[in-house]
Amino acid sequence: MLVTAAVCAVTLAAGTPALAQGRSNAPGSFADLAEKLLPAVVNISTSQAAPQRQPGQRPEVPQFPPGSPFEEFFRDFFDRQQQDQPQRKATSLGSGFVIDAKNGYVVTNNHVIQDADEVTVILQDDTNIKAEVVGKDSKTDLALLKIKTNHPLVAVPFGDSDAMRVGDWVLAIGNPFGLGGSVTAGIISARQRDINAGPYDDFLQTDASINRGNSGGPMFNLNGEVIGINTAIFSPSGGSVGIGFAIPSNLAKQVVAQLRDYGKTRRGWLGVRIQAVTPEIAESLGLPAHKGALVASVTPDGPAAKSGIQAGDVVTKFDGKEINEMRRLPRVVAETAIDKAVPVEVWRKGKTMNVQVKVGELEAAEESGLLAAGPEERAPKDKGPAPKATEALGLKLTAITPELRQQYEIKPELKGVVVTEVQSGSTAGEKGVRPGDVIVEVGQEEVRKPEDVTGKIQKAKEQGKKSILLLIDRKGDLRFVAIPLGQG
Template sequence: MMMTAGMAANAAPAPDSFADLAERLLPSVVNISTTQTLKNADKGLDMPQFPPGSPFEDFFKNFMDKHGGGNNPDAAPRRATALGSGFIIDPAGLVVTNNHVIADADEITAILQDGQAYKAEIVGRDTKADLALLKINAPTKLPAISFGNSDEMRVGDWVLAIGNPFGMAGSVTAGIISARARDINAGPYDDFLQTDAAINKGNSGGPLLNLKGEVIGINTAIFSPSGGSIGIGFAIPANLAKPVITDLQKYGKARRGWLGVRIQSVTDEIAESLGLKEQRGALVADVSPGGPAAKAGIKKGDVITRFDGRDVSEMHRLPRIVAETPINREAEVVLWRDGKKLTVRAVVGELSDAEETEQAKAAEKPSAKQDAGQTAIAGLGLSVAPLSPALRERYDLGNDAKGVVVTEVKPTGAAADKGVRPGDLIIEVSQEAVKSPADLAAKIDAARKSGRKSVLLLVQSEAGVHFVPLKIDATSSSKKDGGQ
């Protein structure tokens, strides 16, 4: 295929050699060595098992006791070491690495290219972004490298990775950016750069660099069935890392923006239910009382399509955009509500540890029995009943519970396909409150008669409050059971 003149103008030429660049950058990359004391009481070696009276029994018992294993309470604690990489960002001795490289370490040592080793102190760390900032005290200024603009990197651009794979200090590998915005389920702000530059164990925390010698990523993870490089490595983008590193230097922790919403993806069915022309944005499933979103007038059922001048093309983008927004900034939020676009302004708050680590309950509920007076919602494959003291007790529902209770779900119905379970509460249908089973049935029948192919239910389950789109049968109608 012939390359056009425009494409040729934008493409960087392949270098004849990376030698000059590597020579300039290597002094700024350090090897990280950590030491952790393992108490033999819970970390000791397991003694091999032999039949009683075996001649090997005493031999191995003496060996294990001597070397700190087994159950000898007087055995000396063992020390474990681990290796990683980092890079200097300030001549005064500030070093960036991954948090997982120095996690649980008793001692951290940074080793420079010339072999000089210095004890490193932790300035700050952030588990969510897997970043840590260290400080070493050297008698002279150290060679530092700077961050580049990772947003400018394109798939196919050349990159270098420098680090300490398998303890082999100062290793340089070259490759390209293979993909952008990878979500590997490592954390809530996943937006990794993917590269085929060889990255192995020990490379974690080292820099991924462009041809200008700027850090555009921090090597963090690999995909490998064997544990070695197969050309699929992942790096934290510099533009995600820079504000976190700045916060770690100033406050010792990362400070993130907070909007106060629980969100979920917009599927094709949800988009059709809400009248959206395309599948995009973040659907608001719940709003924290008194939070920035609530104060701005954002409601359950709104779809956030743009935040502070940045498009929310998919749900996953919103948490990162909000997290990167300066605290106390008044941000413009573009919403889709009731078939219309509207704009509100929200003052971004600060995400607290409690809000960041909130987890849903995972207790199993008892199975449902047939309830007198329950209503079967035909076409959805479920039955519901009004809230009652017995149902509140059976499903552990609080006094503030609203809506109707799902009492039965047919295994082959639309509700079962979407994960609806007995004990869930249906709070709204198409963003209108549900007051009784008859009210729910009427709203479903009305949607069916108007030609709607699906309805959007607001459901409260063990996983929290979320929207569930359900297809409806155009020929079915709801009926009330006789209590048999």
């Protein structure tokens, strides 16, 4: 169970300095470093007003016979309770750290201050200062606050998270369970973790214990630089089991800079939907290795569409950066300057191609609705008798009829072959193909009738291919599925 509540973040298992003795690259004590860093770490307190009942709105009154004296008694009782009861507030605690002492900028997690009516920053000496939310980003779970005070502040710099190696020592300071200024130490357990928290997951994993109130707190290297923002834990019980995650500083730096300059993020946008390249997909495409990001669909009028990128292309390099796995592409694109023309290398129909793409802005595309499905086209009405079903790959396939369009909610403009049955235990079924799916392409060639599908399967077998690639539309959601051949 992944926990990312407003009261969670990472602290690292205490007691580890003893393990450092005898090692030349670790200190015998973290005391000097902790003393230097503690003043820069703050506690975050938020409050949110509980929703109030509208005038005249009462809690549910017990049911009594009409005209009963108890009915009027309970109405009067609840009315007095509502008038006398003060407005309640929900409160929560988190952590943060100062990055600019002169201007009072503080970094924390978005989920720490999300929906808060009031945010208070508490310094090491218990000074309370009301904070302004400069900007926040739910996709990376980061927020930037600003405080105004004559109180002297201490700031800490961002470090290079890419330089951190598995096994490196780290120090964390936070506000677990409201116990401000708690210092703990541990190591980096893993890098580049994807925990399905957002589209840009690239977490540092640590053996740290994460407890309530540490969210938004800094993780330091031994130079006193912030290399991570403690954010989440993996826990079946809600308590720490030693698997914690922090946002890497190299991701945070760019987001924080944008929040500071614009009050919001401004990310690069390519305009494609992508999926992972499995070994079966790589084989069916003739791709030498299962790497890159497979383009499942292209947004009409988006940067990719304008540059000629097509569904079925595999993006292997973007702006000179290798795309070894699917989830790297969104991060690389997001970090690219808006309106920059960049080279993109794609694998298309057995060979490498290069195109130039002018990067768009993700937020502008979201606001304009460009990320929605493309415009519908009017399709000619289906005529004639009901077509005969054909079986292939353990699937029963039929040409699309008006009845099937209605039954499976198939869009009027969509052309292809509809799956009406999936054989139990078939490879296609194991790959997730379902009745109602529409096969749009087979082997990256369009199909219109079941015979097209069986013909392309037979041709692939004759060519000695081990699998064949299907492009499937499921209620407007396009994805590629590689089906091994020679199996039902």
